[in-house]
Amino acid sequence: MRRPPLLRNALTVIGLIVLACFVLAALLAPTLSPHDPLATALAENLRPPSAGHPLGTDQLGRDLLSRILHGARLSLTVGLVVVSLAGVAGIVTGLAAGFWGGLLDDVLMRLTDVFLAFPSLILAMAIAAALGPSLFNVMVAIAAVTWPIYARLTRGQVLALRERPFIEAARAIGVPNSRLLGRHLLPNVISPLLVQASFDLGSAILAAAGLSFIGFGAQPPTPEWGVMISEGRNYIATQWWLSTFPALAILLVVTGFNLLGDGLRDLLDPRTRRGWE
Numbered sequence: 001m002r003r004p005p006l007l008r009n010a011l012t013v014i015g016l017i018v019l020a021c022f023v024l025a026a027l028l029a030p031t032l033s034p035h036d037p038l039a040t041a042l043a044e045n046l047r048p049p050s051a052g053h054p055l056g057t058d059q060l061g062r063d064l065l066s067r068i069l070h071g072a073r074l075s076l077t078v079g080l081v082v083v084s085l086a087g088v089a090g091i092v093t094g095l096a097a098g099f100w101g102g103l104l105d106d107v108l109m110r111l112t113d114v115f116l117a118f119p120s121l122i123l124a125m126a127i128a129a130a131l132g133p134s135l136f137n138v139m140v141a142i143a144a145v146t147w148p149i150y151a152r153l154t155r156g157q158v159l160a161l162r163e164r165p166f167i168e169a170a171r172a173i174g175v176p177n178s179r180l181l182g183r184h185l186l187p188n189v190i191s192p193l194l195v196q197a198s199f200d201l202g203s204a205i206l207a208a209a210g211l212s213f214i215g216f217g218a219q220p221p222t223p224e225w226g227v228m229i230s231e232g233r234n235y236i237a238t239q240w241w242l243s244t245f246p247a248l249a250i251l252l253v254v255t256g257f258n259l260l261g262d263g264l265r266d267l268l269d270p271r272t273r274r275g276w277e
Contacts (some may be wrong), residue, residue, distance in 0.1 A: 007251060009266065015259025022253050026072040035063035037070045037223045056241040061219075064241065067223035068249050073255065074224050075198055075205045082204035085143035085196050090150020091193065095181055096147060097151070098158025104189050109155070112148035120145040124207060128216040135208070135224065138217040142207050153196060157189035191268040199263055202257030209250055225250050 007033040009127055012242030025032060034054075049056045055064040065224035098106040115123070124141040140241030161167060162185070170180055220227055225246040232242025 006085050009166075009263050011259050012263025013129065015256045015263065017251055018256035019121055019260060020075075022072050022076065022249075025069050026076050029069040029073055033063070033066035033069050035066045036097075037062065037066040038221055039063075045233065048239075049241060055231065055245045056239070058228070058242055059235065059239075062221075064228075064245055067228060068225070068246060070223040071225045071228065074135065074218065074222070075208070075250075078135065078142075078208045079201040079204045079257075080277065081139045081148060082142045082208070085139070085199070087150050087193065087197060089143070091148040091154050091186070092153075093147070093151040094154025094156075095185065098155040098164060099177070099181060105155075108151070114149050115145060115148045116123075116152075118145075121207065121210070124211065125214075125216060128256060130212055133219055135212070135218040135222070138211045139204075140206050141211070141252050142204050142214075148158035148206070149196060150193060153192055154189055156183055157192065161185055161188055193266045195261055195268060198261035202254035202261075205257075206250060206254050255277065 007016075008091065012252035018098055034052075039062065041057070043061065044053070045059050045061040047053055047057040047061075057063055058067070090234050093108050097105040123145045124138075127144055128138050131140065166205070167180065167184060175184075190226065207231070208217055210222070212224050213230045216231075218224035218227050220231065228246040229243045232239065232246070235242050242268030252261050
């Protein structure tokens with residue numbers, strides 16, 4: 001029995017396994033957590049990894065493993081929400097600009113140029129600071145600097161497709177624009193968008209952790225990975241586990257999404273698809 005094409009690449013399989021582990025950890029966090037992630041126990045603060053606390057405890061005696069497991073829920077949610085918001089906004093903008101063109105195209109593309117003119121992290125910091133420190137505001141800020149990528153990518157695909165014979169034939173028989181966009185154009189531009197989304201899932205998690213680290217995102221005592229690294233930075237020379245294990249979680253999940261993105265790109269690109277067959 002032949003394996004599905006996506007499972008024929010060893011690195012992609014590794015990425016899927018890593019992501020599957022984090023998804024299961026997020027779903028089963030209440031069951032897998034040996035302790036309450038918010039419960040403090042000052043008598044057991046700054047304990048190194050042990051049988052009772054496999055990843056050690058933090059400065060308030062909270063179990064690090066439990067906090068990392070619950071942090072997986074927050075981080076994966078951040079990635080999904082950011083990519084969903086940015087994807088919907090960017091795809092709608094790109095479809096409209098590429099399909100109708102003219103003045104609408106000029107206005108929408110100049111708007112995307114404004115967002116692309118600023119360094120994305122700096123702009124996200126400015127938006128998050130203006131909205132106020134919270135995890136939701138960080139998701140909005142990251143989505144606000146990510147959607148132009150989807151808009152540009154969608155527009156380019158639509159421009160390449162809108163003059164193709166099958167689109168001209170559909171127009172000739174009177175197919176309405178809404179059907180042209182939803183049934184003929186969108187399915188044909190979705191492949192590169194899926195690849196972009198798989199990379200952006202990891203990037204969004206990393207950006208959210210970075211903004212939380214500097215105080216713009218989730219706030220203590222929320223068990224968010226960026227917050228945990230920030231809380232442990234003052235103890236890094238002696239209690240290394242406080243920042244190391246949350247950072248390792250970020251590294252693994254971002255690597256998993258990048259490996260998945262590489263696999264999807266190679267699978268969906270006709271120039272490299274032959275190597276998967």
